[in-house]
Amino acid sequence: MCEWYAEHQRDLPWRDPACGSWGVLVSEVMLQQTPVVRVLPRWEKWMRLWPTPAATAAASTADILRVWDRLGYPRRALRLKDCATAIVQHFDGIVPSDEARLRSLPGIGEYTAAAVVAFAFHGRSVVLDTNVRRVLCRAFDAQALPVPHLTRAERERAAALVPAEPQRAALWAAASMELGALVCQKAPKCAECPIKSRCAWQAAGMPPDKLAHRRTAQAWHGTDRQVRGQIMAVLRASQHAEREELLAVVKAPHPQFERALASLLTDNLVVEFHGADNALAYRLPT
DNA sequence: AACGCGGGGCG
């Protein structure tokens, strides 16, 4: 599989050896629940503007959110800025290289900490994202898809597969993820798979997902999340907006509009203030 | 353990 990776890996900017640990961390946060093609342009701009944790910590929140643009889940952008601030305050502006300290940072959970260890520092860690989970559950369990939530058994099996030597462990992490992303997709391209002959799912005749009927996709149309996104889009495009302007643009029932706006205030993604004629108005945080 | 959280592109 590592030979396959050497030949087929995508040429991504955060894989450049000169990228640096901050660039890797930024890419991993942006890639949480977000496809590579959508991350690329925002990552390029972010790294051009704020190439270090110190530069990011010094940026205004409004600028951060505008560069984040429509990447989605904008709370991640706030966490990334908070993460940069914490790195400056607690780690002298240097991205820590061990999982415990990485996990202490905002927005860095189990997966992202392991990924930064492997991809930024070429250390040994158990990188277990949705791609790797799919590869392993097919190769070893003959299941089409993993169960919805990561289990202890999966962690233990994955850990046992990671090579002992750090450099090889990091290569294993990259290769297993890339195989899941490019070949062992939900609709797999088994003809291109380097481990096809050793795959339990393949040997079992590629049985369909047993839990298919229990998997329900996240709703989108008409949800609070969509309304939040519309409000954020308006505020990214202007310095501020009064309630009436927002209501006119955002197509949602009034109670839902109020709920979405209130949640954005709670999340510190939007600030309320009194504008001209004392009218209530809203803007991005400074 | 379950839930809330964006958005665009594709079949």
Added chain:
DNA sequence: CGCCCAGCGTT
């Protein structure tokens, strides 16, 4: 139009 996609933090 349904469905997917390099998770995290909170409850």
